[in-house]
Amino acid sequence: MDTAPSQAQVLLVEDNPGDVALVQEGLRGSRRRVVLEVAPDGEAALKLLRSDGAVPPDLILLDINLPRKNGHEVLAELKQDPAFRAIPIVMLTTSVRSADIRQAYVQHANAYVAKAMGGAEFFARIESIVGFWLETAVLPPR
């Protein structure tokens, strides 16, 4: 693929700055240029998406355990909203509770990835998310 990959827009909904930094670090290895926007909680994320002139992201990375509106609520709202329902949402969370996993898919999450415990593993997972969703998969056109 010699056509230079275009810039990709990613929204990360994550309250933990440490995780934000790790994700940023993980995205650094991507072949595509990734513009990362971060929302520290669920409400902020929705507000950001719905603000005037906002460009909808190509991919949303959504934590579950969030202040104010949690990941499940954000997911449900976005998947019911025709304006956002087509955007792939990958749940990125420490929870491995089967209830969380199941609920996410029922609400039409596109993938569920657990945050790995170690740094190396974490980066590997971020890389594989980017590799699939931003490099392999063909996403709906803007």
Add this chain to the structure above:
Amino acid sequence: MSRTSKNLRLVQIFHNPVTAWVILVCGIAVTAAAWKISSRYVSERAEERFVHRTQEIELAIADRMNVYEQALWGGVGLFRASDRVTRKEWRDYVEVLNIGAHWPGIQGMGFSVPVTPEERAAHIEAIRAEGFPEYTIRPEGERPLYSSIVFLEPFDWRNQRAFGFDMWSNAMRREAMARARDSGVAATSGIITLVQETDQDVQRGFLTYLPLYEPDGDLTNTEGRRRAFRGWVYAAFRAGDLMGGILGSGGGDVDFEIFDGTELNDDNRLYRSGLAPTDSIRAPTQFARLREIDVQGRTWTLHFYPKAGYLAGADDSTPTLIAVAGLAIDFLLFYLISALAYLHRRATRIAEDMTSELRSAKADLEVKVTELERSNDELEKFAYVASHDLQEPLRMVASYADLFGKKYRGHFDERGEEWLGFLIDGAHRMQALVRDLLTYSRVGQREYNLGAVDLNETFDSAVADLMVAIEESDAEITKDPLPVVLGDAGQIRLVLQNLISNAIKFRDPHHASKVHVGASQSGDVCTLFVRDNGIGIDPEFADRIFVIFQRLHGKDEYSGTGIGLAICKKVIERHCGRIWLESTPGGGSAFFFTLTAAGED
């Protein structure tokens, strides 16, 4: 159980001080009753003996009187047999009887004839003519009717005093003589003093008269009998000699008095066998016996009474013996039961003390158990919360340590590089520890989902999870067909996974690792085992390995947190099973654990 409680009740009864008193009182009552009964028995025996003896005496007297009467009737027969009985013939008859030897008590047998005043002179002359010039009818004096003893044998000096005596002149004799004459049967007189008596050994006496009639007289009525009357055949008795002869060697235990008539006074007493009855003897009325007998028309009253000392016979000691022995036994029993009761009380007190100590110890223990359970519970909650919340910051530490390692390796000096290595290693070990701790506390915290678990599937799933480790170690994992058990699938998988993982981890580096999972079943208990050919474990540590954080090897030899087997033990015990190890160092290990087989349904 009812027999035990019955025995217990028996023991309680006999180990009771009240029982001792009750038994003492009852015992004394029984002894008293026995004493009374035996006393009565003895006295009844004595009375029986007494009555029997009196009957013997009474019968002997009556018999003797009858027999003596017969002897007199023999005399009557003699007169009837001939027209005229001579003095010599009468003497012969009496001699044959041998009165002295065979008829004791008869002073003499004689013949007396009635004599009218008109006949008197001729009568005296006739007797005198027989060679008795002194003969006369005594006492002297004029009387409307006389009688005279003409024959009296034996005709010794004593009897000769009565020769010619007019018995009709004496009222007591006359009554009997008239009665014999008028009735035609024997008649005995009242008490008299025989004419023959001297001053020595005076005995009371009586006379028995038999009437002699003309052979052709009319004897059907009194008048006829009087007309035909010829005289009296009679005997004179000395009562002392007569009764002495009847009783032989004495009356045994019994004395008696004979009274003429029914009035008991000294004048009427014909005979007394021994000492006069004393008040003390007379007192027990059952021992005084009065019998009336008819002796030839005369009523005699026999008064029997026991000889002095009769009651003090050998039998008398029996009631005393019973009383003494009975009381001795009573008090012995009382002492015995009192002692038992005392011992029982003491034993009971000791037992109660021990019981109360035990009870308080048990209460203490229960409090401690409750405390322990609570603190254990809290500890588990704490462990869960702590390990759960520790995960986030730890993830950060580990992730950034990794990040450092990745980005900045080569940027530090040698020491910096080493420290970074320690940082990364420590963070990862801590992560593993926290993860295992969380797993361990989850086993206790989470409700477990009971269901049928096919261990074959569990095995496959566990092996799949361990695939990386299995491939790295080139281990061979095999299994027998495994049963379906009852339990929480996730937790049981944890057990199998831990055991297989351990088996691989502690493999013997000198040969290929082989792990085998098998099962056996007995009833509804399934015993499973995970056997390896690894380094084995010293039996000394067989129990310690199941304790949390216990490690037998250094961290640099074998990795691990020391929680795996503690988790296994916790899971199995929550399933009401057992887990144990059979192993020898160098000989491999076999972990066994039991689970409940799932039923058909």
